[in-house]
Amino acid sequence: MTTQLSLKGVTKSYGERHILAHLTFSVRPGERAGIVGENGSGKSTLLRMIAGVDAPDHGEVTVSAAGGVGYLGQTLGLPGDHTVQQAVDAALAELRTLEQGMQRAAEAEDLAAYGELLTDFEARGGYEADSRVDKAMHGLGLAHVGRSRVLSSLSGGEQARLGLACLLAASPEILLLDEPTNHLDEPAMTWLEDRLGEHRGTVVVVSHDRIFLDRVATAILEVEGGTITRFGGGYSGFLAEKAAARQRWEQAYADWHEEIRQVKEYAATTAHRVAQGRAMKDNNKMAYDRNAGRVQSSVASRVRQAQERLRRLKEDPVPRPPEPLRFRGVFARTAGSQGTLVELRDLHVEDRLHVESLTIGPRDRLLVHGDNGAGKSTLLRAIHTAARSRAGYLPQEVDFAPGKTVLETYPRDAEALLATGLFRPEALALDVVALSVGQRRRLALAILLAGDHDLLLLDEPTNHFSLALVEELEQALDSYGGALVVVTHDRALRQRFTGKQISLSGGYVC
Template sequence: MTEHLNLSGVSHGYGDRQLLDGIGLVITAGEHVAIVGENGAGKSTLLRILAGLEAPDEGTAVSHGRVGYLAQTHGLPESFTVGAAVDASLASLRGLEAELDRLEAGLADAEDDDLETYGRLQTEYQLREGYAAESRVEAALDRLGLGGLDRKRTLGSLSGGEQERVALACVLADPADILLLDEPTNHLDARGTAWLEDRLAAHRGTVVVVSHDRVLLRKVASTVIEVDAERRAVTRYGNGYDGYLREKAAERQRWVQQYHEWIDAMDAEQRQADTVAGKMGYARQRDNDKVGFDFKAGTWQKAASSKVRNAQERLRRLEASP
């Protein structure tokens, strides 16, 4: 399959806090991915790197296709009107429309190159469903609880939640090849969340979403990528969010089994160390044959001391690597 996103040898952090350490990641065209992990593990940072908004300290990040990105907090000026925010999100489509209009005006006398360009742009416009852009915006605003919102209102006149819903509607207005969404359900009610689940599940392009909403993740994600804060690495899991939960449960069961085996081995090594040390002490107390004892005890003591050291070393290794 064609790759849409590729990270190679990516390391990144802030100050002395390292979040990602030499990670590699490929997300293919049409793949629907959930990014999960502990708070502060670097999920949002990873999403910004994938979006090309933040350059990694080391390594490369490459994307193929148009990217639509939603941050947890939108970055639009509060002086923007709702209409200006919508227009900004549709700027690429507006530019495509203007170029098509220009070419259409000269079709009667067009050269072959112009006709070829017009056909290519017309195909792109149709694939992006440019004719339905305005109706998509209205539908998105309505489903997100903002139906009938006056486009002349400034973002600053809206509540924080309303602003974030406008930002989400704008990202979804022009269906990008790659959607990167950071906690998109934070300000949605049940109706809006259900609509977004259906919208993302039906998206033909690539979807990468950071979310704690398990219902959304179950419905949307075919792949789960976990960001591990301790290892500063990522792990890929297939078979959707439920497959991820099953694999994590199996991993924990394996860890519990290994831990119990380690405890048993540690106890056995401790008993062996205690037993050998006890025998050595008993041998030192025997005094029936002074010369024979010294010879036998000296030889045995060396062997016993070696066993004690070996047992203690094995115990030390077990304690160091639980």
């Protein structure tokens, strides 16, 4: 199958910050490629370059689509005084132009031109375009929004959903979508997944939603360290290949260690054969006297070869694979009423949170969900303040005092930090104020992993992390033996969570 879009040797920087380096990859017609990676890794930059919004510093971006290219950024990008209808017309501009051209050709009785325009118009589903707008707005929860409404009267979420509805209604051959699941509830996400599955063209989508990627993507493009790696087989194929790569790494590390051991043993044994003072067997005396010089020279040569091999092995080591993430704790019953870790009674935090009664025991697992502004983060902070035990807390927003490096901020040594796999050696000397959002979250997670906790309080723990790290984090939480309270919008984490669930609405527990 031919290539529909490709990047060759693409490099992109902003000032002195290098985002993407010598990227080369392609997407075939009809593929649905999911772009994944940590915040700040360059996913949105990559999508903008494919859309032609940004230009690469070096390299070539080639896109071929007779049916058009549609790009959805994370903002609508239209003036606030425009109406919903104007937003729809802007999205359908190419179809409107074809329609106007058909009308002019008909009036001029130019049948050849009319036929060509009609073919293009029908191929793009021009006659059903306005109907698709209505279907998309209904599917994305915008049926209540009238076409005469001005955009400034819509919430940010409504504007984002409107932009998505308009783009899907335009139905260009290539869809470029940046985090389209943001601001969508469960029914809207299901509708979007079905709609993209039916799309006849190509889809390239940036997303952190694992369920969405599993249902939609046929290939995964992972952006990491300025480079990109392609994984076939959708999201499940991505996970399988990641696991296989980890096993190969562990095997290579074990093989490297074993070879060093064998070379050392060989060198020591061989050297012992010509060691001074070594006893000589009587029945070998004549041969030894006759060949001593040659034997010693041969053995010494083999020793030098072994030592050279050992030097090369140590100069080019296989890096130690990171240890699986593990939250630590003794998990003994904590002093207090029947081992209670936290007890909230008649708690009121201004107008943001009202809790009549909430008790957390040593092994309790609690998932808190609710709309934005419902009081979830306030509840976590209240639990942290009231905890009677060693409570580890990962907030949504992480900040560190300036003037310290990553290693100076971490409570243990460099070896322990590197063993987590959360940072590379060159990042340990970075000032914490220079860290990206994702790196700050990694450091906060590393600090949490370094301590012993009876209770973990995690506020949106999957935010800003790579999907591979999110999968590791989930496994660590599954094996954690202490109490756990999690706030998350992550659909996969919520579906896999084992424990009690509570919902907050307007600061009240439902």
